[in-house]
């Protein structure tokens with residue numbers, strides 16, 4: 001890890017107990033924090049030069065009944081990248097907004113609301129971002145079945161089976 | 177008059193129509209990348225009297241070049257209905273035929289001819305310029321023979337198309353900041 005990443009991590013470790021740090025790469029590390037400590041960690045990193053929010057996204061861990069929220073912060077000074085991850089309850093999918101730190105988060109949060117059903121306190125703009133007239137559970141939740149939905153809503157082309165042709169393939173008369 | 181019967185004026189008109197095709201290419205998907213080589217000097221489709229056109233009201237040919245999400249399909253239907261008759265549709269690539277690799281997606285449709293009439297499909301993922309040129313030639317031949325009459329089918333079976341559109345889209349009207 002670069003020295004500026006180490007410095008940033010020191011600061012995080014001093015300020016907050018209970019962080020788990022996983023080194024991924026020379027310039028990439030993952031920080032796992034409790035949900036109540038997420039915002040402090042993000043703001044420390046932002047102060048240390050990791051102020052570019054490249055991505056805010058979520059992973060659905062359905063068996064554990066959790067959503068993992070993932071913030072990726074990038075530094076334009078040394079190309080370092082921190083992945084800050086936190087777990088929230090899947091049943092009560094709510095978190096706090098980071099719009100006051102990164103205005104662009106508004107759109108990431110709208111997206112997460114649309115595709116995972118996660119609400120963000122403090123962000124009142126929860127209009128759908130991509131989908132129109134969506135009428136099912138959020139489509140990126142793991143309990144959503146896209147094939148089933150597609151069958152229900154979008155009829156498929158029906159092909160006529162040519163049995164003789166298939167029999168010839170099976171018999172080896174022609175190559176299938 | 178049934179869809180296949182034409183009077184003499186229509187036959188003459190069809191000869192002329194097939195020799196000046198203005199094409200509106202709705203580049204929905206990756207397949208559209210094969211259009212620039214089809215248009216430029218190597219394959220040069222302008223030698224058939226074809227060219228790209230920017231607006232639906234001046235276009236004869238509607239090219240749908242790939243996967244269609246429900247959101248896009250609404251715009252496609254709207255665009256199709258703005259085009260004046262006679263109008264022709266080419267479905268480009270396997271996504272328009274049967275959903276292609278997006279057959280199980282929650283947001284993309286599986287077959288285009290269920291929603292608007294398609295005169296001709298080009299199979300392939302993605303079709304090469306040779307296939308594209310071949311399809312244009314075939315379409316011109318079909319127009320001359322009076323076989324490319326999807327626009328008539330659309331009028332005759334309007335209720336059927338509308339029913340399918342509503343079933344998959346919920347509503348065909350577009351509500352966004354550009355259409356309100």
Ligand code: SF4
Nearest residue numbers: 205242269271301302
């Ligand atoms: S058929 Fe293939 S090339 Fe064409 S839009 Fe679909 S995936 Fe892309």
